[in-house]
Amino acid sequence: MTASPEWTDEQIAAASAAELSAGRLPMRAQWRLAEQRGRAERGEPGAFTSDLTIEEFAAIRSVGFSPVGQVMGSAVYNVGWAYSGCGYYGYYGYGMAPVVPVPATQQLLNQARHRAVNRMRQECQALDGDGVVGVRLAVQRFHDIGLEFFAIGTAVRADGRKRPKKPFTSDLSGQDFAKLLRAGWVPVALVQGVGAMVRHKDRLQLAWGSSWFNQELVGSTKLVQAARAAARDSLTADARKAGGHTVVLRDTVLQVFESRCASGSEGEDQHTNAYLWGTAIVPYRRAAVSETPLQMLRLDR
Structure with a gap:
């Protein structure tokens, strides 16, 4: 059309x-x-346009790739009702409140990110590219109706005849991309791990939080540990689905906030969302090729 x-x-x-x-x-x-x-x-x-620095451009060209254009993808999602209970009715206000997963939030974040990255990959294919480097992911408010998930990077194409069957995506910089290829590895896909957890702010938490003594808030520790563990499991599953051998982790983010308890009880709930972002990679040869040494000219002679 x-x-x-x-x-x-x-x-x-x-x-x-x-x-x-x-x-x-x-x-x-x-x-x-x-x-x-x-x-x-x-x-x-x-x-073509790109957001590559001079160093990134030179590094990508040194390993037989050329930039073909800046590509992007986005998805706007309405954030509906994702509450799955805070565990209050499991312990009825006595003892320590349990940590409860929020699968609806985790599914939303995973699906939205996949759609944004997939549309960016489609733009790469439209430019006859072989992959995308330097991908940046962002989540921002879209007016008052939802969230926009945004991915942007630079599409590159191999100079030779050997080309991947499917364009790869990667958040590696141009320099890291070149180092990875010289070491005998190639990127497969940008992967993400998400863990969403909630727990009721129980009486023990309130008492410990107002204490004059330095002590661990055990309930909060369990909350963030559970969120990060779920994010690691999610990252592993995403990398396995993409066919990756291992993951080069790029960034970790932990979001913590509170809201009024939606279970009908008094008090507040603590929410934690953990994110892990990285690039799944696979080896393509056994013997690694060392980098070409740089020529140096002494200036004091």
Whole structure:
């Protein structure tokens, strides 16, 4: 489908909705990528854009890859009712409250991230790219109706004839990408681990929190430990699904907040969301190739 100057905004929106439902990119993205690829095939200046630094550009070119354009993907989700109970009715206010997983939140965060990254990969394919490097993930408020999950990076293409069957995604910098290839490994996919947990702020927590003595808040410790453990399990499952051998961890984030108890009891609930982001990698040869030594010229002679 090609752009038409007679199309109204309503027609473009309707066509884009149909394309998204079919698992493809919206119309404006398809037109932008087709124009960009056409400029590159004709050898026109400004055929690609990227957010690579000079060092990243040089590192990527040194291992036989060339940037072909900046690519992105996004998904806006309405955050509905995700409460699964805080465990209050399991202990009725006596003793230590249990830690309860929130599977609906975990499923939302995983699904939204996968859709944003997959649309970014589709843009890479539209530019005839072999992968995306330097991917940055972001989650931000979308007005008052939900959250936008956003992924952006630079698509690259192999200079030789050997090309991957499916474009890879990676949050590695250009320098790290080059080092990885020289060491005999290749990126497979950007992977994520999510753990979402909640527990009721029990009487013990309130008493310990108002104490004059230095002591561990055992309930809070169990909460963050459970969230991080769930995130590790989620990361392992995501990497295994992508076919990765191991994961190069890039970033870890822990979000902690409180809300009024939704179980009908008095008091508050403590929520914790743990995130792990990295790149799943696989070996492609046994013998690693050492880096070419840099030539040095002494300036004092």
